[in-house]
Amino acid sequence: MRAAIRIGGLAPVCIQKARPVRQLSTRHTPSPILHLSSRVREAISNGEPVVALESTIISHGMPYPQNIETARQVEAAVAANGSTPATIALIDGRIHVGLDDEELVRIGKGDEPVVKASRRDMAAVLSQRVLGATTVSGTMIAAHMAGIPIFATGGIGGVHRGAETTMDVSADLTELGRTPVAVVCSGAKSILDLPKTLEYLETQGVPVVAYGESGDFPAFFSPRSGLRAPWHMQTPDQVAALVKTNAELGLQSGMVIAVPIPDQYASASAEIERAIETALRDSEELGIRGKECTPFLLRRVVELTGGASLAANAALVKNNAGAASQMARSLAAMVS
Ligand code: PSU
Ligand code: MN
DSSP: OOOEEESSSSSEEESSSOOOHHHHHTTSOOOTTEEEOHHHHHHHHTTOOEEEEOSHHHHTSSOTTHHHHHHHHHHHHHHHTTOEEEEEEEETTEEEESOOHHHHHHHHHOSSOOEEEOGGGHHHHHHTTOOEEEOHHHHHHHHHHHTOOEEEOSOOOOBBTTHHHHOOBOHHHHHHTTSOOEEEEOBOOTTBOHHHHHHHHHHTTOOEEEESSOOBOOBTTBSOOSOBOSEEEOSHHHHHHHHHHHHHTTOOOOEEEEOOOOGGGOTTHHHHHHHHHHHHHHHHHHTOOGGGHHHHHHHHHHHHTTTHHHHHHHHHHHHHHHHHHHHHHHHHHHHO
């Protein structure tokens, strides 16, 4: 008997004998709440590789106008490596998968309020028809609904420092435990408690893969955190095989594929680390809590480093997008 597996979401993929994904995907009625751009819809129905991209990094992760410039360049990096980019946001009551330039500007310019939307906020943002930018958790949900198993971003949320008293653990981590999407990122920023973040991911059953030469879990601005990742892979095919096997097992959990920042951009990391310490002290003094915490820290670090962190941030997201695009191509070739 053939094993029908779901890679990424709505389109079940038959792994023993190739059947066109196009044919299989018609079994599902598209959800009225999910709006795919024509480019993304076509790519998915042709079984072509697609990479999901988040929008909170645009609305809350970087200042205007660098946020929109970076978003465009990240999409270009996906395209240059052979996959179709699908930036995700919540617009006019629907989940948009694949944004046009006007929509990117709407999310990034700040002319109207944009809600940072994690799993908790999805239904409220959509039903109340407010503009929403999806975090890693929100984007994973949307990508899975659309049938996109690979998603690229800068960094995931994690266990915050001091979580033993604040209980501030990002919804990204529980989402990784329940939604089968691979998140290609540069680990997590050291605004977070990285050892606890890795512990939490283990509890949630999430494989964390150090991708590239080093087997260290990267710490966003620096290629190494000093913490070993449980897995180490070096090629797109290895990651594609992991994603495929995760689906064959029927595991409903996700994966973290951690790509270190390219060396040439890692030079400012000591200066950035100092800025992070200052930003953390500031957030404590000001009593910043909850969903405001991460955006506050990101903003403060950019201010304190005079933009050095921003250039590094943009470079690593683009690099991750290119790597994710190669992984998506390998996966598409394996399941077609
Ligand atoms: N880390 C970054 N840049 C970001 C984020 C995290 O370096 O833009 C965003 C992502 O959207 C992530 C979210 O999913 O912040 C996590 O927020 P919180 O810590 O509130 O869960
Ligand atoms: Mn939080």
